[in-house]
Amino acid sequence: MSIKSLMAIPFAKFITKKVYKWANNPHKTQEQVFQYLVSEGCQTAFGKDHDFISINSYEDFKKRVPINDYEGLKPYVDRIVAGEENVLWKGKPIYFAKTSGTTSGAKYIPITKESMPTHIKAARNALLFYIAETKDASFVNGKMIFLQGSPVLEQKNGIKLGRLSGIVAHYVPNYLLKNRLPSWETNCIEDWDTKVDKIVEETLPENMTVISGIPSWVQMYFEKLIEKTGKSISELFPNFNFFIYGGVNFEPYKNKFEALIGKKIEYIELYPASEGFIAYQDSQKEKGMLLQLDSGMFYEFIPADEFFNDNPTRISLKDVQLEVNYVIILNTTAGLWGYNIGDTIEFTSLKPYRIKVTGRIKHFISAFGEHVIGKEVEKALNDAILGTNVNVSEFTVAPQVNPESGLPYHEWFIEFETAPSNIEELASKIDSSMQTQNIYYQDLIEGKVLKPLVIRKVKKGGFHEYMKSIGKFGGQNKIPQLSDNRKIADVLVNFLED
Structure with missing residues (x-):
């Protein structure tokens, strides 16, 4: 066992204990986030337009801040894109995460110096929870891959712009850089077929232990490996024992994956979004993903069957129930206020709060x-x-x-x-x-x-x-x-x- 893997186990125990400290005090944690957001938001254009200075409670907040989607906040985002400061959050964003829009074309989701670290910490913690539970950190000695977008970033009035996965690629910790694949040059390839072919070449001779990405595209990578070698994934990478995914329900892919891999493996589910890293799987034994309550996001929930009503029920965490389909609403340190990201979730546990993604409110x-x-x-x-x-x-x-x-x-x-x-x-x-x-x-x-x-x-x-x-x-x-x-x-x- 290497020094790196030996050190990972006690560090994982330390972090999980720290996380469960806030997870076991959920309402206090969310109240602290709420107070911080409102306090900081007072000095922004949005906060002044919505009388944040008079907000003393969540009930006050609901009266002043409407539910928004990107279209609702777009006039403010346009001001930020044009170079204005202190619009949705103090100062300027450090990035725009570019996503595909519907009626508005490309969407520019702000990422600030306060919100960026939460994306990185949550992804790291998901791995640490796996280590703490299984007491197995051997994978840190092998190579890890995340099939992602290009890390090449553009500029928009002095603010860097790119896909979230490409932005995150700039934050790989130093201790993982030697373990990370594909190479920077390969990651920058835009054409997906060419990129996957190059990833196959780079990974074939390696000791791959962690593979991550959206299942449909990882499946394509697996199929190309098998086509090239005639071997199963477990034969090619005998130390590959768990897969990290997010963005879709994995169950429809599971049988196919295990047939391609040639053995059963374990999985870690993540719930990252450009707007914030919302949840991750904290246990192989429990259903659902741990809701991130201390990551600068104050959550609200609307029952999905009421969402299109004129006056839907709008609640905070303390009033949610199990097995109710909710639209999740975010308020964040990136300046997204009453923001509907379009996802629906259900709670699988209330102690601690764990969720599963059930779909899209528009799907x-x-x-x-x-x-x-x-x-x-x-x-x-x-x-x-x-x-x-x-x-x-x-x-x-x-x-x-x-x-x-x-x-x-x-x-x-x-x-x-x-x-x-x-x-x-x-x-x-x-x-x-x-x-x-x-x-x-x-x-x-x-x-x-x-x-x-x-x-x-x-x-x-x-x-x-x-x-x-x-x-x-x-x-x-x-x-x-x-x-x-x-x-x-x-x-x-x-x-x-x-």
Whole structure:
């Protein structure tokens, strides 16, 4: 055992003890964050516009600060982009994390000197919790890879601009630099196919122990390794024992991953966003991810089924309940106030507060009043393939409102690694699980408003071809697993099996 791995275990115990100190005092921790944010926000343009000086309680705050999305804060962000100081937060941001917008084009999410360290600390702590629980730090002696965007940053009026993963690449701790792959030069390659091919070359001869990234793109990396060598991932990297991921539900990928790897491994789930690092998995034994309560973010929650009401319920952490689907709202040291990042979550534990991501508030299907959400389609697919040899590479669901004949239906576009022998039987199992989970969907089926779902088999590599066709291939780009319109579906029909 190296000195590095020997030192990691006591350090991990120290950090986990420190983290659980605030995690076990959640309401006091959040109140301190709240008071700090409001105090600092008083001197900003946003704080003056919203009378922060008169805020003495959370109830006061709710009266003065509306729920915003990016469009709501865009006039303030535009002022920051133009070079103005003290707009949403004191001073100027040190970075803009550039993300894809919908109605507004590119979005510029501010990252400040106060918020940046929380991204790094949370990612580090996720690894330390794994070490503390398993008492295994051997992976620190091997090579680690994170499939991410380019670290090459642009400038916007003196503020550095790039993808969050590219920004974070500048903050790899010195003690990990020798262990980090790919090389800086490879990481800067923009074309994703070329980049992954180069990563394959660089990693093949190495002792890879940690691999991280969005599952669909890591899967592509694994497949290229296997295609080049004819060996499983566990044969190539025998000391690779856990995978770090975030941004999507991993369950639909799990069977496929373990088939590619050739053995069962452990996983660490992260919940990073450009707006803040919200949660990470603190235990291999407990469900959910530990909500980051001391990271300069004050959280609010709105029940998802009320979100589009005129006056939805808006609560702080102390009033949340288990197994309620909430829209998560952020207030941060980057100056995001009442900010809806678009995600929905559920609490899996209240002592400490752990959450799981259930979907996107805009990613749902309710073309007929069925209110289907992401976690339901994910569970239905997992239920249907459980105990079978069926492996799914990727999928998405959309409503078919105007079929050529018969009743409308939900259309499932699925790319199989290992397809079922009977596609109609799989569709029936998925549909049965959907009806069990969602009473509205069941009523529509039984009332002959909808017919049971239909599966369309996407050809192998079809989802990658689709992403290329819309200019979003590689990096941190993800395909929504359901949508309330046909924007994705009407293009995907061009990538079906013959």
